[in-house]
Amino acid sequence: MLLLGIDIGTSSVKVSIVDGDTQRCIAASQYPDTEAPIESAHPGWAEQAPADWWDRWVQAFRRAVAKGGFQPADIGAIGIAYQMHGLVITDREGAVLRPSIIWCDSRAVAIGEQANEALGPGFCLEHYLNAPGNFTASKLAWVKQHEREIFDRTAHVMLPGDYIAFRLTGQLTSSPSSLSEGVFWDFKKHGPATDLMEYYGFDTALLAKVQPVFSEHGRLDARVAAGLQLRPGIPVSYKAGDQPNNALSLGVTEPGEVAATAGTSGVIYAVSDALTYDPQSRVNTFAHVNHLPEQIRTGVLLCINGTGILYGWARQQWAAGVPYNDLNAMAASVAPGSEGIRVLPFGNGAERMLGNRLTGVQLHHIDLNHHRQAHLFRAIQEGIAFAFRYGLDIMRSNKVEPLQIRAGRSNLFQSEVFLKSFVAATGVPVTLYPADGSVGAALGAGIGCGYYPGIKDAFIHQQAIRTCTPDDAGNLETPYQEWLALLQKQL
Missing domain, CATH: 3.30.420.40 (ATPase, nucleotide binding domain)
Incomplete structure (x- = not known):
């Protein structure tokens, strides 16, 4: 079986097609050729259009198909990696209401600081392992304060990867890993961050159904499949932020293992078996791809x-x-x-x-x-x-x-x-x-659909x-x- 990995980056989108048996990438492509723009209407702002992410992944996939070497119909599962923390909001029909406020946008810093003081720094660290800071929940609060008409029409709140999966399948899902990166996740309750959401005035119905990272996040819509020569009904079986996904692609899943990247941003990501946090939130802790209530696996992220x-x-x-x-x-x-x-x-x-x-x-x-x-x-x-x-x-x-x-x-x-x-x-x-993110996403799809019995089985051929x-x-x-x-x- 072939596995498709999609990596929705800030500067470009990359796709890889991986042979599930050999775990080798047999085709890959990227789009665009030059760095994709970030729109900045004011100093400290950073936005991108979610529709552009979709168009870029489609262009990248079509390039890969044009190179030959595989048949799209042989792809059996899809995995998605994506730039973390970006806010995507849609109405009840799934139409995007405004450009995504992405990870490097700074407009919500003061809002997050106010929330931290209101709830108590100790409470936020104990429950969310982070201060609300400039993360996705605070970005949504900015929309509520400054674009009330748009907020009132908002029915669904997504991360970038949730949006791509929604376009692929028509289904909305999330995971503890995804919600934790937006500070929508309470590690003590192992559920949505209801106290922070109540403070901001958010209904928890805005959030998608929560399920494990390695699970079925929907099946490929027939119309999308027809346009890409893919088989309808294949699962999207993995979805994670780019840094947890990069760690996975390097086989970094257990306590003490550490990964680094130096792409648009630079990251050091260390896996822990504790609900640890930095008292000053200078480094952040999120749920790793294999985090479970009975098996703590967090990622400490610089x-x-x-x-x-x-x-x-x-x-x-x-x-x-x-x-x-x-x-x-x-x-x-x-x-x-x-x-x-x-x-x-x-x-x-x-x-x-x-x-x-x-x-x-x-x-x-x-x-x-x-x-x-x-x-x-x-x-x-x-x-x-x-x-x-x-x-x-x-x-x-x-x-x-x-x-x-x-x-x-x-x-x-x-x-x-x-x-x-x-x-x-x-x-x-x-x-x-x-290793790269799109290959990791493809292998993650293999884990999520059950092609590999366990995480380590997806990396038995990996060599330094x-x-x-x-x-x-x-x-x-x-x-x-x-x-x-x-x-x-x-x-």
């Missing part, structure tokens, strides 16, 4: 908003059209430390690890007579690596001590400069795998590419301390 999006912005401003591999080669021509340039990579919305502050990107110590493009591209990669170190130290203060980190060889982890900077800054070995150790990476402690001093002046 997020850096300005990662790949910063590298892409710099490319657009200073080297438009130059392939990323060439930029990485330029960066590698400069010695570690970037000859003094320091970059604070925080220009994509409120940063949770900085207490939801908006500091913007900052470049320090540029010498107009000496520094070149190559210095900037290396300094950006090092600055992102230093931000990972800063966040990892917060995780360490919360008893997360990774001995090894797994990452897919994609996005910034394709750059030798970034890989070594990350390892040098954090002091933790990184093992690279040929290489490991980069601190001995391989060199020492960046002095540049990091200089970077840290600059950041502390902003805080």
Whole structure:
């Protein structure tokens, strides 16, 4: 049987078709070719149209079909990964009422802070493992306060992956993992966050039916199937946010295992068997894909908003059209430390690890007579690596001590400069795998439909590419301390 994985990213959508027996990707495609836009009508705002996500996945799938090598009718299950925290609201007929307020939008920070104070910081941490912050529930509260006519027409609240599954099947479902990322989930009650929803004035009927991540979230609608040459009635049997899904794709499902990504945003994601939380909510805890009432599996998540999006912005401003591999080669021509340039990579919305502050990107110590493009591209990669170190130290203060980190060889982890900077800054070995989110979603579909007896069975053929150790990476402690001093002046 073939398995289809769909990864609804911020900058693009990728699809992969995986052979269930060999667990190998036999076809893949991505759309669009350049970074998809984020609409920002005001500073700190970030929106995308849900219909565009749908169109992009369809285009990506049709590209994969056009390449050949498989028959769409042989696909037996579908899995979905998606950008986390985005708010999608529809009316009773399922029509989208406004653009999605996505993960890096900062407009609801104050609303979340007020809710945290009203309910009590201790209560929120004990029940939700997070402050309400700038997450999906607070974004919906912003709509209620500022767009009341739209809120009054709202019948369904979804995450991005819920919307894609709804378009595929006509059915609305959610999961503890999905609801927890929106702070709609109460870990003590193992049910919807009724206290927060009551405070915000939300009816719990806005939320979809809750079921496990690995389960049937509907069957493919006949009209959709006909347009894509797929068999009607095949199940959507897996649906998860991109970071829990990335962890799954790397086989990170048990306590002590840690994954990292460096796509549009950067994330370190550590699995725990405890309902743990950071007292300041600088790192966040959500239900992992295999979390159950009788088997606690949470994901402690550090997020850096300005990662790949910063590298892409710099490319657009200073080297438009130059392939990323060439930029990485330029960066590698400069010695570690970037000859003094320091970059604070925080220009994509409120940063949770900085207490939801908006500091913007900052470049320090540029010498107009000496520094070149190559210095900037290396300094950006090092600055992102230093931000990972800063966040990892917060995780360490919360008893997360990774001995090894797994990452897919994609996005910034394709750059030798970034890989070594990350390892040098954090002091933790990184093992690279040929994994990506759409492949993980496909394998998740295989688990959810019962093709694989258990999670580990879906990854028996997974092999590492290489490991980069601190001995391989060199020492960046002095540049990091200089970077840290600059950041502390902003805080």
